[in-house]
Amino acid sequence: MSPEDAATFCRVRPPTAAVSRGPLAPCHDGRVALEITAARLDPAMLDLPWSLPLEDWPTELLAALPRGISRHVVRFVKLSGTVIAIKEIKADLATREYNMLRFLNKVGQPCVVPLGVISGRATADGQELDACLITQHLQWSLPYRALFSQGLRPNTEQRLIDALAVLLVRLHLTGFWWGDVSLSNTLFRRDAGAFSAYLVDAETGEIRNGLSDGQREHDLDIARVNIAGELMDLAAGGFLADSVDPVAISQTILDRYRCLWRELTERQRFEQGDRWRVEERIRRLNDLGFDIDELSISTDIGGTTIQIQPKVVDAGHHSRRLFRLTGLDVEENQARRLLNDLDAYRAAQDRQNDNEEQVAHDWLSQVYEPITRAIPRDLTRKLEPAEVFHEILENRWYMSETAGHDVSIEAAIIDYVRNVLPGKPDEVTVLGVDTIEMPVIAMFPDVNQPGR
Ligand SMILES: Nc1ncnc2c1ncn2[C@@H]1O[C@H](COP(=O)(O)OP(=O)(O)OP(=O)(O)O)[C@@H](O)[C@H]1O
Numbered sequence: 001m002s003p004e005d006a007a008t009f010c011r012v013r014p015p016t017a018a019v020s021r022g023p024l025a026p027c028h029d030g031r032v033a034l035e036i037t038a039a040r041l042d043p044a045m046l047d048l049p050w051s052l053p054l055e056d057w058p059t060e061l062l063a064a065l066p067r068g069i070s071r072h073v074v075r076f077v078k079l080s081g082t083v084i085a086i087k088e089i090k091a092d093l094a095t096r097e098y099n100m101l102r103f104l105n106k107v108g109q110p111c112v113v114p115l116g117v118i119s120g121r122a123t124a125d126g127q128e129l130d131a132c133l134i135t136q137h138l139q140w141s142l143p144y145r146a147l148f149s150q151g152l153r154p155n156t157e158q159r160l161i162d163a164l165a166v167l168l169v170r171l172h173l174t175g176f177w178w179g180d181v182s183l184s185n186t187l188f189r190r191d192a193g194a195f196s197a198y199l200v201d202a203e204t205g206e207i208r209n210g211l212s213d214g215q216r217e218h219d220l221d222i223a224r225v226n227i228a229g230e231l232m233d234l235a236a237g238g239f240l241a242d243s244v245d246p247v248a249i250s251q252t253i254l255d256r257y258r259c260l261w262r263e264l265t266e267r268q269r270f271e272q273g274d275r276w277r278v279e280e281r282i283r284r285l286n287d288l289g290f291d292i293d294e295l296s297i298s299t300d301i302g303g304t305t306i307q308i309q310p311k312v313v314d315a316g317h318h319s320r321r322l323f324r325l326t327g328l329d330v331e332e333n334q335a336r337r338l339l340n341d342l343d344a345y346r347a348a349q350d351r352q353n354d355n356e357e358q359v360a361h362d363w364l365s366q367v368y369e370p371i372t373r374a375i376p377r378d379l380t381r382k383l384e385p386a387e388v389f390h391e392i393l394e395n396r397w398y399m400s401e402t403a404g405h406d407v408s409i410e411a412a413i414i415d416y417v418r419n420v421l422p423g424k425p426d427e428v429t430v431l432g433v434d435t436i437e438m439p440v441i442a443m444f445p446d447v448n449q450p451g452r
């Protein structure tokens with residue numbers, strides 16, 4: 001980690017603490033000064049009960065959100081109208097993970113956003129407490145165990161593994177070796193029927209200038225073993241369909257990952273006359289959701305063949321385009337879905353030659369917003385708006401298929417709000433789901449023991 005990446009360091013005296021020269025230097029009344037590492041600090045953070053072990057924090061401070069299994073104590077805390085995630089962990093590990101997450105955020109990787117590290121904690125009677133790593137709670141995200149507790153569509157485990165494979169490829173392309181790839185260390189957001197994956201636990205990660213094939217394979221092997229264990233736990237708890245073989249399905253991460261890696265990085269050779277293949281390669285990568293910043297092109301000595309190799313690839317092609325056009329910040333597949341609808345709107349309005357931004361603006365105000373606004377207030381906690389939009393379009397498609405003719409969007413909305421949405425759990429919170437209650441056998445035999 002370069003010195004520029006090191007977080008701003010400030011020593012702050014919390015309202016109840018006396019001044020101190022260093023961490024854990026006791027004051028005349030036995031209290032100590034907290035050390036806070038943060039780029040920006042919400043002053044309300046100082047009012048939290050840092051002198052209590054995280055496990056003992058009063059429930060009125062906590063947000064009831066689904067939480068995955070973990071070795072450390074993790075709590076979600078309501079703060080200034082948002083929710084933060086706090087993990088109690090040794091100070092050096094907290095700082096390391098904080099810096100790692102800062103780096104990954106800086107290079108645009110999908111992971112939780114770090115807010116700071118609080119160290120120098122001690123109880124009122126001077127007992128030393130571990131530090132706390134604070135991250136922003138990732139809204140609309142679900143741990144895989146919470147997803148399985150809801151009763152799922154078939155193949156969910158495969159869709160999660162696919163999302164994890166994309167995340168792993170992205171991380172590897174930036175030179176990040178994860179070291180603890182697992183479903184538990186990943187958060188999932190719905191993405192137009194699929195999922196997109198976010199890294200949540202960077203504790204074991206390392207940043208390198210580039211990864212060797214052996215290092216990438218090592219991460220893959222860790223992924224395969226961890227996923228098999230996690231799926232076995234689900235199977236043991238009756239959360240997995242009998243037809244799913246945990247070991248066989250965990251293997252699929254290898255193929256998915258390797259295919260994607262090849263598509264993104266492989267050198268391709270073709271005849272001079274086949275230059276359209278350059279365009280084709282770019283398009284294929286775009287379809288996978290990746291942008292090419294640079295394409296290295298070389299010819300052989302006689303100039304008869306051309307070789308191309310994408311040099312820097314970056315995911316989020318569709319979501320970036322949609323964001324530029326409409327300001328909507330959504331997941332990749334959702335963005336693709338919305339862009340398809342925008343293109344259909346443009347064609348239907350016969351506005352192919354109009355300014356793209358203007359058409360997008362009109363589509364937003366005439367199509368997207370009326371649809372997402374049609375959701376009654378009491379149902380808005382069910383799913384995030386872009387996913388609702390996607391599901392309404394799906395609903396219209398199914399209704400049209402059944403009816404054998406086009407069904408209007410208004411009819412599809414009414415049917416969706418009346419018959420589909422009320423049956424879904426409140427995803428903004430999924431209250432009451434504590435995945436720690438679900439059985440864990442393979443990985444963390446002592447996960448429910450206090451004090452971990
Ligand atoms: N910012 C966040 N947003 C949403 N959920 C979070 C966040 N941070 C942590 N969590 C939840 O807490 C769980 C545990 O976090 P994490 O994996 O970092 O803990 P850990 O103790 O380091 O895990 P491990 O046992 O793998 O070492 C995650 O699986 C996730 O469900």
Ligand SMILES: [Mg+2]
Nearest residue numbers: 070184185201
């Ligand atoms: Mg973890």
